[in-house]
Amino acid sequence: MNQLFVDRTEELAFLEEKYKENRAQLIVIYGRRRIGKTELLLKFVKNKNYIYFLCEKTSPQLNILKMARKMAEYLGKKSFARIQFADWEDLFREFLEWKTGDEKVVIILDEFPYLIEIDKGVVSVFQKIWDEYLSKRTDIVLILCGSSIGMMETDVLGYKSPLYGRRTGQWKVTELKLPYIKSFVPSYTFTELLYLYGALGGVPAYLCKLDPKLKVFENIEKLFLRKGAELYEEAENLLRQELREPRNYKLILEALAEGKRRISEIANTTGLDKAAVSRYMDTLELLDIVSYETPVLEKPKTKKRLYYIKDNYFNFWFRYIYPNKDLIEEKRGKIVLEEIIADYNNYMSIVFExxxxxxxxxxxxxxxxxxxxxxxxxxxxxxxxxxxxxxxxxxxxxxxxxxxxxxxxxxxxxxxxxxxxxxxxxxxxxxxxxxxxxxxxxxxxxxxxxxxxxxxxxxxxxxxxxxxxxxxxx
Missing domain, CATH: 3.40.1350.10 (Trna Endonuclease; Chain: A, domain 1)
Structure with missing residues (x-):
């Protein structure tokens, strides 16, 4: 695997600028899964004092217990972890009392939406933690990070959120730009990089899996076209993590990959009613998988919409992998590869636009x-x-x-x-x-x-x- 940390100069510069400001910081970092948020944050806090905690879908008390251990490790006082904390507010209040000196510390809560899933009231609790304790400190940088884009934009950043208006900075981490893909496959020509971009987009976690010694379609075969291959079931796994009814979403995404771009066309293809398709489409937009375009000369609120899969990995997967899963399961991936190669220039015409x-x-x-x-x-x-x-x-x-x-x-x-x-x-x-x-x-x-x-x-x-x-x- 090609473990590289590539680009992210703008993101790091933003975080450094916030870190150097002489005030309390509440920063929200979010973006789709596998986009490199955690790697970005760990790169940022290298050579800094920090507490990193990956939230879990367990229980509030178990998360608080594990966070207390992380804080105890930072404080260098094991006794801190033995305290029975009533809630998150109790934990942070006690931590600030135990923290001596004015050295700045970065506190990262990764996958913060997991805490929201198990306790909807946790956002209000963190509002109180910020308002009454952290906002008055210049030695704390609190970073809330999450992969559930919809939840981060609604429950954390949305105007109905208890935390609305309190964040001091936010950054949506997006795909790597096209030129940086070459860092993973230095010998590839520009055309080959475009072919690769069509299948993987600029998602670092996928690009890291490339073998630079293999040609484009050899890498595609290795990553997609074998049962157990690293990206063979990735799309389904991501949808299962985010959605309650992945089956209907898969029907819609398959229709989009086939070129059905209007709500009416998608409804006819999937057998779902238009209202349901519209609701599902709104969710897919929040997940940053789907978007739409309107005629550029029309007014912004026009209903003339053409939908498309904006995420290249999902577009590729639903065009070539999902319809051919039976062949891949039967170890006939070579047939699928031939189909991909024969059709790929048609697919690339969409990507190239x-x-x-x-x-x-x-x-x-x-x-x-x-x-x-x-x-x-x-x-x-x-x-x-x-x-x-x-x-x-x-x-x-x-x-x-x-x-x-x-x-x-x-x-x-x-x-x-x-x-x-x-x-x-x-x-x-x-x-x-x-x-x-x-x-x-x-x-x-x-x-x-x-x-x-x-x-x-x-x-x-x-x-x-x-x-x-x-x-x-x-």
């Missing part, structure tokens, strides 16, 4: 983009049209119209796509300065085409690689 959007926002363009996203609409004649990426400046006087293609384009392809973009722009009926852009896997003779068609910006993987792996901007 997300990468292309990020790329456009990184580079220097003739337009200062205020907002960018997919746009779809119907013309007055009932024709359905779609633009992969439509960006515009703040006053909507300038627009950039982008086509994204995970394929190799020739001069004839570029001309055809450019002509189609102009046609779509005409039917969209927007006024202002228009720029056109094509982002592809490869564009043959790109420089000569740019000279022949000067009104279109052309980019391919070579350009993306330059931007992602150097400080130079195009």
């Amino acid at each position: 997300k990468i292309a959007k990020d790329f456009v926002l990184k580079i220097s363009l003739p337009i200062k983009i205020h907002k960018i996203g997919r746009h779809w609409w119907k013309t007055s004649k009932g024709e359905s049209l779609e633009i992969d990426l439509l960006g515009f400046n703040k006053n909507k006087k300038e627009y950039i119209i982008v086509e994204v293609k995970w394929s190799r384009l020739k001069f004839s392809d570029v001309k055809r796509i450019y002509k189609a973009l102009i046609n779509k722009a005409t039917k969209l009926n927007i006024s202002g300065k228009l720029y056109y852009c094509i982002i592809a896997k490869e564009i043959e003779n790109k420089d000569s085409i740019s000279g022949a068609i000067s009104n279109v910006l052309l980019f391919d993987l070579k350009d993306l690689e330059k931007v992602y792996f150097s400080q130079k901007q195009l």
Whole structure:
């Protein structure tokens, strides 16, 4: 296993800044499971005084007992752990009385939602602990950490939470950025990194499992396509940890992976009613597995929504692993691998659109983009049209119209796509300065085409690689 601590410079800088402030700190750190929150926090407290406690789904008293042992260890007084504490408030109050000197200590409660699950009132207790004791101290940094995004955003950060307005800092830990994946597989080409990103995303716990000596699809076979493989049942395990009815959620995620993106389509495919699908979808959004997009020119509250699986690992798993579990159980993973290889460029076209959007926002363009996203609409004649990426400046006087293609384009392809973009722009009926852009896997003779068609910006993987792996901007 490739045990690496990669990137997280922004997160560490944020935590260090908070640590150096001369005031009490209540910091909330959260993010999906396996994203590297614990590793981040342990990296942060290295060479600092700290108490780390992993909460358990046991009982309040057992958690308090084990936390008391951790505090006793920090205090260097075993007798502290022998005290019978009535509750969390009693424990913290006593700890502060026993703590001598003004040395700063970081107290980390990891998987804080476990405490909430066994005792809903614990959040109110911690409100009192903060208000009456910790907020008055400059020598305590309290960090509440959790993987249950919905619970952290609602029960800890939400406006109805007893702790609302008390946190001094919060950070949602997200996936590693694309360039840092290379740290786990240094010999991979940029295209191979994109293939890998499509299957694993930027989740450190998954990337650590890669064998840098194996090729992309060899790693995929090793991690997914054998019974007992490390990522074979990971998606189901995560859903079981978070949800009461994983079966219905799996039906919905499978439908999404098949390309069903509207509530009505998902309801028809799964046999669930629309209202139920909407409720399940809200939960999947809270878990950061699913999201939706609306036509970029529509008002924010529009009901025109297209849902998608935003987590690449889940998207890959429900597209290729879940429908083929019987074959994998029968030790016929090679057949599944052949299917993946045959279809992977189709799958990557979806992944590449997300990468292309990020790329456009990184580079220097003739337009200062205020907002960018997919746009779809119907013309007055009932024709359905779609633009992969439509960006515009703040006053909507300038627009950039982008086509994204995970394929190799020739001069004839570029001309055809450019002509189609102009046609779509005409039917969209927007006024202002228009720029056109094509982002592809490869564009043959790109420089000569740019000279022949000067009104279109052309980019391919070579350009993306330059931007992602150097400080130079195009």
